[in-house]
Amino acid sequence: MSSLHEFLTMGGYAAYVWPSYAIALVVIGFNVAAPLKRLRRLKSEIRRRGGRA
Amino acid sequence: MDKYSWAWFHRFASPPYVYRVAGLLAPWFAWAAALSIAAGLYGGLWSSPPDYQQGDGFRIIYIHVPSAYLSMMCYGLMAVASAVGLIWRLKLAHAVAVAAAPLGASFTFLALITGSLWGKPMWGTYWVWDARLTSELILLFLYLGFIALNNAYEDPRSGDRAGAVLALVGVVNLPIIHYSVVWWNSLHQGSTKFFGDSAQMATSMVVPLLAMILGITLLFAACLAKRLQAELLARESSASWAEEAAR
Amino acid sequence: MTRALLALAGRDLRLAYRRRGEVLTPAMFFILVTTLFPLGLSPQQELLRSIAPGVVWVAALLAGLIGQESLFKGDFEDGSLEQLLLSPVPLQIIALVRVLAHWIVTGLPIVILAPLMGLFMNYPSDAMGDLVSSLLLGTFTLSLLGAVGAALTVGLRQSGMLMPILVLPLAVPVLIFGAQAAAQAARGEDPAGALYLLAAMLVLGLTLAPFAIAAAIRVSLES
Numbered sequence: 001m002s003s004l005h006e007f008l009t010m011g012g013y014a015a016y017v018w019p020s021y022a023i024a025l026v027v028i029g030f031n032v033a034a035p036l037k038r039l040r041r042l043k044s045e046i047r048r049r050g051g052r053a
Numbered sequence: 054m055d056k057y058s059w060a061w062f063h064r065f066a067s068p069p070y071v072y073r074v075a076g077l078l079a080p081w082f083a084w085a086a087a088l089s090i091a092a093g094l095y096g097g098l099w100s101s102p103p104d105y106q107q108g109d110g111f112r113i114i115y116i117h118v119p120s121a122y123l124s125m126m127c128y129g130l131m132a133v134a135s136a137v138g139l140i141w142r143l144k145l146a147h148a149v150a151v152a153a154a155p156l157g158a159s160f161t162f163l164a165l166i167t168g169s170l171w172g173k174p175m176w177g178t179y180w181v182w183d184a185r186l187t188s189e190l191i192l193l194f195l196y197l198g199f200i201a202l203n204n205a206y207e208d209p210r211s212g213d214r215a216g217a218v219l220a221l222v223g224v225v226n227l228p229i230i231h232y233s234v235v236w237w238n239s240l241h242q243g244s245t246k247f248f249g250d251s252a253q254m255a256t257s258m259v260v261p262l263l264a265m266i267l268g269i270t271l272l273f274a275a276c277l278a279k280r281l282q283a284e285l286l287a288r289e290s291s292a293s294w295a296e297e298a299a300r
Numbered sequence: 301m302t303r304a305l306l307a308l309a310g311r312d313l314r315l316a317y318r319r320r321g322e323v324l325t326p327a328m329f330f331i332l333v334t335t336l337f338p339l340g341l342s343p344q345q346e347l348l349r350s351i352a353p354g355v356v357w358v359a360a361l362l363a364g365l366i367g368q369e370s371l372f373k374g375d376f377e378d379g380s381l382e383q384l385l386l387s388p389v390p391l392q393i394i395a396l397v398r399v400l401a402h403w404i405v406t407g408l409p410i411v412i413l414a415p416l417m418g419l420f421m422n423y424p425s426d427a428m429g430d431l432v433s434s435l436l437l438g439t440f441t442l443s444l445l446g447a448v449g450a451a452l453t454v455g456l457r458q459s460g461m462l463m464p465i466l467v468l469p470l471a472v473p474v475l476i477f478g479a480q481a482a483a484q485a486a487r488g489e490d491p492a493g494a495l496y497l498l499a500a501m502l503v504l505g506l507t508l509a510p511f512a513i514a515a516a517i518r519v520s521l522e523s
Contacts, residue, residue, distance in 0.1 A: 007099065011109035016174050020113045020167045024120070027163050028272065031156055035279035042286045046299035049290075139515070194469040202466060205456050211523030215452050218515045219466060222448055225508065226470045229501065233473035240480065 066145050068285045069294035075278040082275035089268030096261030104258075113171040115262060119269035120164040121185070124192060125227075127157030127273070131199070132224035135217035147213035148288060150220060151203055152280035156273060158196035164189050184238040188231050195223045209288065304389050305397050312401035315374075326367035327409040333359035334417045345422045352421035353482035356431065357438075359417065360410050361475055364439050365464050367406030368446030371398065372454040372517065381454075382521055391517060392510035399447045399513070407439040423486060430485030430495070437498040438478040444509035445470050451516035455523050474501060 010017040065071070097115035104111040131150045138146035168186050169179045180186070199216050206212030289295050316323045337355045338348055375381040384394050414435050415428045423431060449467035453459040481494035 006109070010112065011103055013108060013110035013112075013174055016110060016170045017112050020116055020170045023166050024116045024163055027159050028276075031159050031276045032272075032279075035276065035283045038283040039279065039286065042283060042290065043299040046286070046290055046295055191469045191472055194465070198466040198469065201462055202452060205453070205459060205462055206523060208523045211455075211519050214519040215516065215523075218448075218512055218519065219452060222470065222512050226473070229473045229504075230469070233476040237476045237480065 066143055068145060068148075068289055068292075069298070071145060072282055072285050072294070072298060075282050079275045079278040079282075082271045082278065086268045086271035086275055089264050089271060091268075093261045093264030093268050096257075096264060101257040101261060107175065110171070110174050111258075113167050114258075115265045116269075117164060117167040117171055118262060119266045120160045120167060121189060122266055123269055123273055124157055124161035124164050124189065126270070127153055127160065128192065128195070128220075128224065128227065131157065131220050135220040139214065139217050139221075144210070144213065144288070145285075147217060148284045149277075149281060150217060151213065152284045153277055154196055154200050154203070154216075156276055156280065158193060158200065160273070161189055161193040161196055165193065182238070184231075184235040187234045187238070191230055191234070192227070195227075199223070301389055301393075304387065305393065308389075308394060309397050309401045312398060313405065316401070316405040322370065323367075323405050324409070326363045326406045327413055329366050330359050330363035330410050330413060331417065333362055334420055338420070348420075348422040349424070349486070352418065352423040353431070353479045353486060355421055356414060356417050356423070357435075357475055357479040357482065360414070360435055360439060361442060361468075361471055362464075363410055364407055364442045365446055365467060365471075367402070368443060368450050368467075369463060371402055371447055371450040372520075373450075376454045376520070381517065385518070385521065391514035395447065395451075395513040395517065396506070396510045399443050399509075402447075403440055403443040407443050410439055411435045423482075427482070427485035427488075430491050431482045433495060434478045434481040434485075434491070434498060437495065437502050438474045441474050441498070441502045441505045442471055444505040444513075445474075448509055448512045448516060451513045451520060453520075454517075455520035474498065477501070 008014065093115060098112055103109045131153050134146045134150040134153065137143055138150065165186065168189065172181055172186075173179050199219055202219055203212045203216040206215055286295055286298065334355060337351065341347060341351075372381060375384070385391060387394060411432060414432050417423075418428055418431055419425075445467050446463075448470075449463040452466065453463045456462070477494045477497045481491035481498065484491040484494060
């Protein structure tokens with residue numbers, strides 16, 4: 001990689017390389033966020049129900 | 054087995070213990086993953102030279118190969134967890150399989166999309182029926198089938214066991230499916246075996262690739278740990294340990 | 301034990317005979333699906349010959365799958381499936397006999413109709429024997445796989461198309477080798493390799509599927 005320009009355009013393949021990584025970011029991001037969100041929701045439900053099983 | 058080893062086993066197989074351990078390990082996995090991925094991306098996207106034939110387009114490999122590798126490893130994990138769950142009647146093992154399935158499906162999906170985007174500039178089309186992509190597609194169906202079957206059951210315990218049987222049938226079938234697809238593909242000279250020959254990779258390519266594989270695997274482990282925690286909490290939400298954990 | 305198994309097989313066959321209409325639907329489906337291809341593409345003989353092995357095989361696969369749906373349903377609903385669990389005969393063997401009886405009634409007609417479907421698709425008549433062999437070996441393996449799917453979903457209230465979705469990916473190797481054997485025979489090549497692989501898969505299925513089917517039946521009954 002000799003320049004920022006080459007990095008951004010990926011030697012002409014930018015339309016394929018960057019979407020690949022972007023989609024990867026979305027998919028992985030979802031897989032990180034979803035369980036965290038579910039945990040938060042479960043915990044608050046359990047707290048709310050607290051004691052009354 | 055003497056009673057001490059059973060005690061160890063039983064402690065390990067208890068949901069609150071695993072919940073705690075998973076919670077402790079997840080951040081470590083995540084940070085290690087971040088480091089490894091950062092190193093891999095730096096090497097892969099910046100410092101390694103463009104490929105002789107494919108220019109900079111080959112750099113998709115750094116996300117495609119780890120995804121494909123993980124998609125298969127995850128299914129193996131699901132199968133082992135399913136076997137453990139069925140043989141030793143461990144609900145915990147089933148929880149691991151159920152938690153892992155969406156992750157595996159996600160990575161299979163990612164492998165397919167990145168493979169397709171890699172293929173477009175190389176072969177001129179977004180989809181070819183080459184052995185690797187076709188195997189990944191069938192693997193995706195296997196994952197989705199497991200998830201669908203698991204969800205179709207009202208009783209989660211039965212759903213676990215049904216999914217486990219399916220996962221085991223699938224894992225026995227997987228090598229057969231892969232072999233048949235490779236054979237089918239080799240018969241028809243039209244398609245090129247594009248992904249096959251990575252034996253000749255330069256060191257500058259291999260090192261970032263290994264870093265990415267390690268990093269994505271660690272990321273998978275972190276996500277799995279969190280998913281497992283959520284799964285355990287959901288399954289045992291009325292237990293006292295769960296109320297403790299929710300505070 | 302043999303007497304019990306023969307009684308079971310006999311019962312299955314008698315029941316199937318009484319529900320003849322229902323039981324012949326896979327065969328009719330096979331014919332219909334095959335017919336759709338020339339209608340959907342073109343009646344041109346060369347085209348049909350080139351796609352014949354694949355079309356006949358896919359049609360047979362789908363028809364076989366349709367046939368497997370009803371494998372355990374009836375017995376599940378009236379409680380006889382639970383009774384089978386009480387039998388001294390191992391559930392795995394009962395499952396195998398059940399699949400065999402069911403195949404005789406649903407799979408065998410497909411094998412017998414295959415030459416006619418081959419004719420519809422302009423498949424070369426001197427290769428017909430290999431086409432039939434491939435289907436003979438393949439449809440039984442598909443029955444075994446279908447039975448696993450049927451057993452896994454029999455207890456579900458709204459399984460819809462779930463069973464085919466579960467089984468089709470698993471059926472891919474059988475399809476690949478079966479259709480290839482038929483295609484090789486049509487081209488005049490020796491299909492022995494593919495046929496042996498089909499036979500190997502059948503043996504593997506015969507050995508392992510009964511365990512999966514029995515486990516799946518138990519899961520379905522307990523839910």
